[in-house]
């Protein structure tokens with residue numbers, strides 16, 4: 001009999017920390033301030049929850065529909081902008097500067113989620129959610145390149161290259177602990193009959209992706225954001241809560257959440273608290289593990 005690791009802290013329970021969002025996404029822990037920052041995409045603002053006081057505040061409003069975010073090797077926040085169709089960086093003084101705005105002369109669709117590799121390369125997904133006609137998560141528009149790719153931005157040149165081109169609506173993404181594998185969620189099936197809705201895994205070699213294959217599908221709903229812990233387990237969003245899978249795609253654990261989960265991240269003082277952005281609210285549950293990426297875990 002296989003014994004499952006105890007992934008939740010003794011007595012752990014799901015706590016609702018904040019609510020009142022339209023579509024909560026893009027969480028990242030900021031260790032310097034002890035705050036959890038996230039996007040309220042449809043209400044076009046960025047919020048922060050303060051672990052010291054338990055208070056939630058608006059970090060910024062009118063932010064051009066930011067979505068997923070992470071931290072780079074220097075601890076600076078890197079975030080996706082649906083509205084400006086770019087990936088951008090937040091400087092220590094709060095200024096927001098573009099990191100990448102074009103590929104082969106055209107614009108991106110609406111960058112959705114982002115990770116930074118240990119070599120400093122920025123990897124991000126580019127589905128169309130920010131340019132759809134409804135305009136709820138950005139500005140209606142056309143796709144310049146007619147697809148939805150995953151891109152890697154070369155740190156030395158700042159030039160983007162398409163690394164995954166066989167997905168329909170690539171969304172959340174994360175590396176395995178040694179960065180030999182890239183996991184990417186496709187959320188196309190949520191809106192398009194018969195389209196894929198699952199996580200694919202690619203071998204990463206020399207900044208390129210090879211041998212893509214389907215790994216798992218988190219049902220009900222689909223994986224949107226995901227993170228990988230130090231043991232290589234994949235912590236996935238879904239419509240019913242957080243679901244944890246091993247590297248072979250076997251489900252280890254489900255944490256029910258009363259709202260559809262969009263994304264999650266590890267944080268807190270020791271990096272073992274799991275923060276969950278779920279539709280209108282921010283939740284937390286204490287785990288026994290941490291993010292695989294040291295910069296997510298301890299920052300800087």
Ligand code: MG
Pocket residue numbers: 025067068112113171172224225262263
């Ligand atoms: Mg997403």
